Structure formats: C-alpha cells, structure tokens
Amino acid sequence: MTTTKPEPRATFAIVTVVLPGPDRKRKPAPYQFNVTYRNPAPAEPGCVMTWVVTGGREDYQVAAERTDDGRVEWHCTCPDAIYHGTYRHAYRCKHLLGLQALMTSAGRAAA
Numbered sequence: 001m002t003t004t005k006p007e008p009r010a011t012f013a014i015v016t017v018v019l020p021g022p023d024r025k026r027k028p029a030p031y032q033f034n035v036t037y038r039n040p041a042p043a044e045p046g047c048v049m050t051w052v053v054t055g056g057r058e059d060y061q062v063a064a065e066r067t068d069d070g071r072v073e074w075h076c077t078c079p080d081a082i083y084h085g086t087y088r089h090a091y092r093c094k095h096l097l098g099l100q101a102l103m104t105s106a107g108r109a110a111a
C-alpha cells in the first residue's frame with residue numbers, strides 16, 4: 001500500500017528573475033532563485049527563508065532574517081551587498097531588489 005503525500009504549495013520553489021547581467025554592459029540576464037530553506041514559523045525571530053541565486057558569475061546565498069522587533073533584514077553574499085553592507089543604510093543589491101519586487105507582486109494576479 002502506498003501513501004501519497006499532499007503536494008506542498010511550492011509557489012517560490014524556483015523562480016527566474018531577469019536582472020542586469022554580470023557582464024560589463026549589464027545586459028539583462030535570467031537569474032534563478034532557488035529556495036533552500038523556509039521556516040515553518042516565519043513570524044518568529046530568526047531565519048525566515050534562504051535562497052541560492054544562480055546565473056551570475058558565481059552562486060550567491062540570499063537570506064531573509066526576522067529581527068526581534070519584527071522587521072525583516074535581508075542578506076546577500078555577493079560582493080555588492082558585502083561592500084555596501086558595511087554602511088548603516090541597508091544597501092540592496094540587485095538580487096535583493098529583484099527578489100523583493102517579485103514577492104511584492106506575488107499577491108497580484110499574473111498579467
């Protein structure tokens with residue numbers, strides 16, 4: 001006898017976003033965001049979700065972290081984010097911008 005597991009709603013399992021590419025002309029290129037971790041209790045402080053981004057020069061890790069006061073902080077391992085992250089003003093690299101734009105529009109009906 002076999003049991004069938006109900007398919008989880010994998011809305012964000014893998015998404016492709018077109019971003020300025022890694023070459024000098026920043027020609028738009030597809031980047032894939034692959035969910036590697038999702039916290040079952042996303043409202044709790046701690047790591048909410050992590051992604052691996054492929055399509056650039058290297059693969060990068062993106063993480064969304066819930067702070068104790070309920071805000072979400074974003075992290076990316078790409079050189080842009082690390083360099084600018086030393087400043088207090090949270091810098092958003094293209095990976096974070098693309099991902100956030102995607103999540104903002106996710107609730108709307110697909111055009």
Ligand SMILES: [Zn+2]
Nearest residue numbers: 076078093095
């Ligand atoms: Zn980045």
